[in-house]
Amino acid sequence: MKAATIGVPVLAVLTVLLVARCVAAGPAVHPAAAHPSPPAARESHPSPPAARETVSTPAGTTPGTFNATDVAWLQLMIPMTEQMLRLLELVPEQTSNPRVTRLAARFIAGHRAELPRLRALLGRSGAPGTNVHEGHDMPGMVTAEDLRAVDRATGAAFDRLLVDNLREHLEQGILVSRGEQDAGAEQAVRELAATIERTRTAQLALLDGSGR
Template identity: 30%
Template sequence: MRAFTTFKNRAAARRLALAGGVTAAALLLAACGGADTSDDAMSGMDHGGKTSAAASPAGGFNDADVMFAQMMIPHHEQALEMAKLADGRAADAEVKKLVEDIKKAQDPEIQKMKSWLKTWNKPEAMAGGGHSMAGMMSEQDMKDLAATKGKAFDRKFAELMIAHHEGAVDMAKTEQTGGSDAEAKKVADDVVRTQAAEIAQLKKILERL
């Protein structure tokens, strides 16, 4: 319980960072040409609630969809890197099962998002390298995780993956409200549903470790 109490204190600090990351994403999205309020810019908007051709060229996507894919691809890739570290290090059976679930869910989603960006004729990386994404682990976090084994790995993995999943859920919720592409919003729905459930599971794992 001492480990979980310590984690909750650390998690509170991480949640502040997550909120900052999501706010930054929203501000960046708002800045993507949104500052132009001229008649020409406003003519590209459909005030009846539909996405116009100017806002969603070539098939109904918008800037929020593009940003969601560009941010979630490296976010998912890091989750897979964390999952790979479990090989030969994890000891808890439930942690090992969760690792496999993460691999099965997130790798196909990465491939989907890459295909969207290719179809939309958009780059995989955000212009200028983007910004810090909510929930992403630092290089030191990854080194610390790799340096552990057994029960210590299980605890560290659960702590880091909770924060990582919380970041993904926040980004997916932004896509749910701001996105236009139906398939992208469906993936966002899946991320919110599955990763929220895994967050709850990981917290229970921490309580018993």
């Protein structure tokens, strides 16, 4: 698997290791393709040990101990974070609820702080910085359709849609970050996954009103 063509093989490993075992949804594929059930994914995709192979990287890079799970997690978390930021940035214009506004401000700050670390690690891995999940409808990922629906809503309707998207995003972020800690190889990536798991857990508590 060439780093320049990382895509479906790595996403299949990610699905088997991180997503399929945590959520009911199938693995991420191109929108035109069907979404197989988790059992089918386990039969047709590489088994978890394959994720332990070092990801090939272009000449001049320093791959370290990055494996396919590390790269797949980074390639998932970056667009998940970017898309959630786009949603959160709609809050000031779409709601007058002060609690929602305060939460959005806190979550925006946290998500923005994570992005440079995620991008730096992806760069260190030698994998391409392009969004391999463009157009994919995945658990925890705010899609273009989600953004359009939220953008049309205001007041209480907006607040409900925002909270629903936030909860799915945070819960999925926790699950895949745990999976990275279990199956990743690069210590820096695993440490960042642990940090993001703690952050998402705290944010989920705030969203549910158990932390203020």
